[in-house]
Amino acid sequence: xxxxxxxxxxxxxxxxxxxxxxxxxxxxxxxxxxxxxxxxxxxxxxxxxxxxxxxxxxxxxxxxxxxxxxxxxxxxxxxxxxxxxxxxxxxxxxxxxxxxxxxxxxxxxxxxxxxxxxxxxxxxxxxxxxxxxxxxxxxxxxxxxxxxxxxxxxxxxxxxxxxxxxxxxxxxxxxxxxxxxxxxxxxxxxxxxxxxxxxxxxxxxxxxxxxxxxxxxxxxxxxxxxxxxxxxxxxxxxxxxxxxxxxxxxxxxxxxxxxxxxxxxxxxxxxxxxxxxxxxxxxxxxxxxxxxxxxxxxxxxxxxxxxxxxxxxxxxxxxxxxxxxxxxxxxxxxxxxxxxxxxxxxxxxxxxxxxxxxxxxxxxxxxxxxxxxxxxxxxxxxxxxxxxxxxxxxxxxxxxxxxxxxxxxxxxxxxxxxxxxxxxxxxxxxxxxxxxxxxxxxxxxxxxxxxxxxxxxxxxxxxxxxxxxxxxxxxxxxxxxxxxxxxxxxxxxxxxxxxxxxxxxxxxxxxxxxxxxxxxxxxxxxxxxxxxxxxxxxxxxxxxxxxxxxxxxxxxxxxxxxxxxxxxxxxxxxxxxxxxxxxxxxxxxxxxxxxxxxxxxxxxxxxxxxxxxxxxxxxxxxxxxxxxxxxxxxxxxxxxxxxxxxxxxxxxxxxxxxxxxxxxxxxxxxxxxxxxxxxxxxxxxxxxxxxxxxxxxxxxxxxxxxxxxxxxxxxxxxxxxxxxxxxxxxxxxxxxxxxxxxxxxxxxxx
Amino acid sequence: xxxxxxxxxxxxxxxxxxxxxxxxxxxxxxxxxxxxxxxxxxxxxxxxxxxxxxxxxxxxxxxxxxxxxxxxxxxxxxxxxxxxxxxxxxxxxxxxxxxxxxxxxxxxxxxxxxxxxxxxxxxxxxxxxxxxxxxxxxxxxxxxxxxxxxxxxxxxxxxxxxxxxxxxxxxxxxxxxxxxxxxxxxxxxxxxxxxxxxxxxxxxxxxxxxxxxxxxxxxxxxxxxxxxxxxxxxxxxx
Numbered sequence: 001x002x003x004x005x006x007x008x009x010x011x012x013x014x015x016x017x018x019x020x021x022x023x024x025x026x027x028x029x030x031x032x033x034x035x036x037x038x039x040x041x042x043x044x045x046x047x048x049x050x051x052x053x054x055x056x057x058x059x060x061x062x063x064x065x066x067x068x069x070x071x072x073x074x075x076x077x078x079x080x081x082x083x084x085x086x087x088x089x090x091x092x093x094x095x096x097x098x099x100x101x102x103x104x105x106x107x108x109x110x111x112x113x114x115x116x117x118x119x120x121x122x123x124x125x126x127x128x129x130x131x132x133x134x135x136x137x138x139x140x141x142x143x144x145x146x147x148x149x150x151x152x153x154x155x156x157x158x159x160x161x162x163x164x165x166x167x168x169x170x171x172x173x174x175x176x177x178x179x180x181x182x183x184x185x186x187x188x189x190x191x192x193x194x195x196x197x198x199x200x201x202x203x204x205x206x207x208x209x210x211x212x213x214x215x216x217x218x219x220x221x222x223x224x225x226x227x228x229x230x231x232x233x234x235x236x237x238x239x240x241x242x243x244x245x246x247x248x249x250x251x252x253x254x255x256x257x258x259x260x261x262x263x264x265x266x267x268x269x270x271x272x273x274x275x276x277x278x279x280x281x282x283x284x285x286x287x288x289x290x291x292x293x294x295x296x297x298x299x300x301x302x303x304x305x306x307x308x309x310x311x312x313x314x315x316x317x318x319x320x321x322x323x324x325x326x327x328x329x330x331x332x333x334x335x336x337x338x339x340x341x342x343x344x345x346x347x348x349x350x351x352x353x354x355x356x357x358x359x360x361x362x363x364x365x366x367x368x369x370x371x372x373x374x375x376x377x378x379x380x381x382x383x384x385x386x387x388x389x390x391x392x393x394x395x396x397x398x399x400x401x402x403x404x405x406x407x408x409x410x411x412x413x414x415x416x417x418x419x420x421x422x423x424x425x426x427x428x429x430x431x432x433x434x435x436x437x438x439x440x441x442x443x444x445x446x447x448x449x450x451x452x453x454x455x456x457x458x459x460x461x462x463x464x465x466x467x468x469x470x471x472x473x474x475x476x477x478x479x480x481x482x483x484x485x486x487x488x489x490x491x492x493x494x495x496x497x498x499x500x501x502x503x504x505x506x507x508x509x510x511x512x513x514x515x516x517x518x519x520x521x522x523x524x525x526x527x528x529x530x531x532x533x534x535x536x537x538x539x540x541x542x543x544x545x546x547x548x549x550x551x552x553x554x555x556x557x558x559x560x561x562x563x564x565x566x567x568x569x570x571x572x573x574x575x576x577x578x579x580x581x582x583x584x585x586x587x588x589x590x591x592x593x594x595x596x597x598x599x600x601x602x603x604x605x606x607x608x609x610x611x612x613x614x615x616x617x618x619x620x621x622x623x624x625x626x627x628x629x630x631x632x633x634x635x636x637x638x639x640x641x642x643x644x645x646x647x648x649x650x651x652x653x654x655x656x657x658x659x660x661x662x663x664x665x666x667x668x669x670x671x672x673x674x675x676x677x678x679x680x681x682x683x684x685x686x687x688x689x690x691x692x693x694x695x696x697x698x699x700x701x702x703x704x705x706x707x708x709x710x711x712x713x714x715x716x717x718x719x720x721x722x723x724x725x726x727x728x729x730x731x732x733x734x735x736x737x738x739x740x741x742x743x744x745x746x747x748x749x750x
Numbered sequence: 751x752x753x754x755x756x757x758x759x760x761x762x763x764x765x766x767x768x769x770x771x772x773x774x775x776x777x778x779x780x781x782x783x784x785x786x787x788x789x790x791x792x793x794x795x796x797x798x799x800x801x802x803x804x805x806x807x808x809x810x811x812x813x814x815x816x817x818x819x820x821x822x823x824x825x826x827x828x829x830x831x832x833x834x835x836x837x838x839x840x841x842x843x844x845x846x847x848x849x850x851x852x853x854x855x856x857x858x859x860x861x862x863x864x865x866x867x868x869x870x871x872x873x874x875x876x877x878x879x880x881x882x883x884x885x886x887x888x889x890x891x892x893x894x895x896x897x898x899x900x901x902x903x904x905x906x907x908x909x910x911x912x913x914x915x916x917x918x919x920x921x922x923x924x925x926x927x928x929x930x931x932x933x934x935x936x937x938x939x940x941x942x943x944x945x946x947x948x949x950x951x952x953x954x955x956x957x958x959x960x961x962x963x964x965x966x967x968x969x970x971x972x973x974x975x976x977x978x979x980x981x982x983x984x985x986x987x988x
Contacts, residue, residue, distance in 0.1 A: 165766030649793040661877050
């Protein structure tokens with residue numbers, strides 16, 4: 001009762017103070033910085049620009065404002081030298097706690113005011129795209145806890161040091177650490193600036209809310225533990241820190257509470273559920289460029305050539321609300337060895353096995369507990385000696401993001417209205433040979449609002465109730481991918497084979513008004529005319545899918561071509577000056593259906609030769625036909641030349657001996673620069689040179705022939721040598737020499 | 751005279767805010783050097799005059815905020831309160847003001863040594879290289895004109911109203927983000943000019959128009975210092 005009275009008095013005192021109103025006003029101004037100066041989330045989407053950045057700026061700036069405010073309030077008694085008087089009236093512990101609580105309440109009121117002030121602004125800026133629940137979640141998770149953490153940390157520092165300057169420096173150092181490059185990809189450590197890469201307009205942002213909620217909870221626990229610990233250090237009876245510490249230790253509940261809170265935070269760190277624990281592999285680091293393709297058509301090598309996988313069937317229940325998967329997978333195997341075998345089964349990190357049976361008998365398995373690169377968690381299972389085996393696996397879990405992707409957070413997503421799941425998140429993988437007529441099928445239970453798009457044959461609803469739908473899917477390859485959301489399905493008119501375009505319902509009005517159909521059919525018809533038709537049918541159509549902006553770039557995989565929502569924005573599709581960086585990414589990803597998905601490009605000796613080079617070249621040719629020579633010169637040839645010049649002129653690439661002086665992480669940046677420049681820029685230039693030597697018409701014939709018949713050197717792959725042979729050219733003739741570069745308007749020496 | 755200089759300098763340096771600025775400048779310098787500069791600017795070596803100039807230009811806003819912070823001491827309430835005493839002392843007011851300006855300049859030079867020391871350590875640790883003449887030239891190009899200009903501007907604005915110094919601090923921090931062509935720090939010149947030379951590893955050189963610009967900045971700074979002192983004199987006379 002006494003405490004409540006003190007709290008009320010303290011809060012009342014704060015609310016009538018001009019200083020409090022000044023701090024509140026400053027905090028209310030902070031989100032303005034997010035519109036221009038502080039933009040941690042990519043501004044490619046309006047949700048990022050109009051919502052995420054202002055809220056993140058509000059949290060960051062507000063934490064500093066409330067830090068200063070807390071320090072000044074805590075120093076008040078000391079400053080006016082009435083400490084002895086106060087201590088004689090009331091316990092310093094009680095007054096400290098009441099002060100802290102009243103500042104926390106003030107922070108809450110400020111946050112409420114910010115919510116009331118900025119929500120109408122955001123609503124006006126986002127128009128019909130505005131979603132109240134998203135805005136409330138973002139404000140609640142990304143601003144309010146940060147203000148509270150600022151208060152708790154500053155109060156704790158002050159109680160420890162009893163000096164404003166030292167406390168503020170400590171707070172600033174802690175904040176700067178969170179904002180430093182060391183923490184840039186560690187969402188758990190970023191306490192003052194939650195990790196947000198980009199906010200999606202068309203799908204939800206649950207991924208970021210989950211991460212923010214977890215890291216906020218962790219840091220609130222850490223700062224609470226720190227604050228309780230600092231309570232023990234509050235100076236009392238004129239004693240120093242050690243003397244006061246001894247006295248307060250007698251109140252056993254204080255150290256106990258601090259220990260409990262600290263242990264809770266340790267537990268949260270140890271049981272972190274969102275990122276896997278795989279060691280980072282160098283090649284996986286570095287920026288991810290747009291236009292990457294995921295199709296790797298090579299058959300997976302297997303260590304068990306005498307065991308065949310005949311078919312597999314999965315029954316999956318997705319709890320989209322909680323991001324949780326519960327599955328039952330059945331594999332039919334033919335064990336030609338007639339001996340018991342230990343084989344490897346690969347799980348997705350985050351999944352656990354409940355039971356494994358073979359021919360209805362439980363079998364042994366060993367889980368070394370190690371996550372590996374590319375989101376893999378291998379376990380070993382012991383197959384019986386039977387010739388025909390039905391293996392049944394029950395598994396559950398939350399899919400984790402690969403450690404290598406922890407900065408971009410690209411990976412599986414399961415949320416209430418959006419799903420992006422790859423093979424391993426659907427069922428565990430057995431590294432075995434697929435038998436002829438292998439069938440990969442199953443059923444998945446999803447919330448009724450989600451439309452499932454499955455790799456392979458078109459998924460169909462087999463049963464439904466008020467809250468869920470059960471979908472049946474099938475594919476002839478072991479690869480699976482589910483994309484689900486609130487999609488509109490559009491059959492592309494005038495396409496050479498059945499093609500469906502799936503886009504977010506939030507885009508419906510916009511897309512109906514613009515000619516999105518034409519953008520797609522132009523590309524499809526161009527490629528079909530140049531290279532031939534693709535083997536799609538009504539049962540097995542090509543699906544072009546708009547996916548969340550969280551997945552930066554796009555990809556092609558089986559009968560999927562998917563691209564992030566940012567490429568479908570009105571300005572990107574209608575502005576030709578955006579050139580190769582925007583609307584043409586859509587064309588690029590569709591062209592990958594020809595180069596990358598249905599014909600495989602690889603060369604063991606020339607690693608520059610890949611589907612990317614030919615896809616970029618084809619996009620160039622298509623745009624040349626669609627626009628004009630000047631357009632492709634500006635947006636394609638000049639870009640390639642500039643990239644090549646940057647590569648040639650790079651100081652460290654010119655001076656290889658200096659590279660040894662660079663730390664590994666900087667060498668990785670260089671490797672990425674070389675990779676991007678050769679794959680996306682040098683190779684298209686070499687193909688362009690070949691085109692100039694043999695003529696456009698002949699090049700079209702060559703490419704159509706390579707697509708139709710594949711390569712001869714290493715079938716079914718089309719190798720660099722296959723390409724040279726088809727063009728009747730030698731490698732030397734395609735060297736990017738001075739004359740060629742200068743003929744394109746480039747400069748060779750610099 | 752030296753005693754006054756010593757105490758003025760000590761007042762500026764032995765200060766919790768100075769310590770804070772020192773830490774922030776050191777931290778930011780290291781981040782800039784290890785993040786943006788280590789792979790070189792405009793296809794030159796990370797230790798070329800161009801890269802070094804860009805590094806200093808990036809750190810310069812923080813250094814100038816420190817300089818303005820030192821200037822704000824001249825116009826603080828406490829300073830004005832003791833003005834009556836200092837003016838009553840048997841010492842020339844102009845000489846006293848000169849000493850104070852000199853102390854501010856010295857403090858600025860000292861805090862500027864932080865990024866310079868960090869870069870020297872960085873180059874020595876990674877590339878086994880010591881300071882070079884090119885780096886010295888880049889240092890002169892970036893630091894001196896901007897510092898003299900801001901010193902003059904700060905003194906003049908402080909004379910008009912002390913709060914304007916804080917507005918100037920904010921402007922110094924966001925200047926490069928603003929869509930204006932005023933290249934006070936030389937960042938745009940240093941990062942684009944070497945590419946226009948069409949040479950690999952061009953020597954650090956400043957074209958005549960840039961030289962004139964930098965000299966004009968120094969001239970404008972000196973004029974403003976003079977104007978500030980004249981304003982002060984006339985105010986004192988009144």
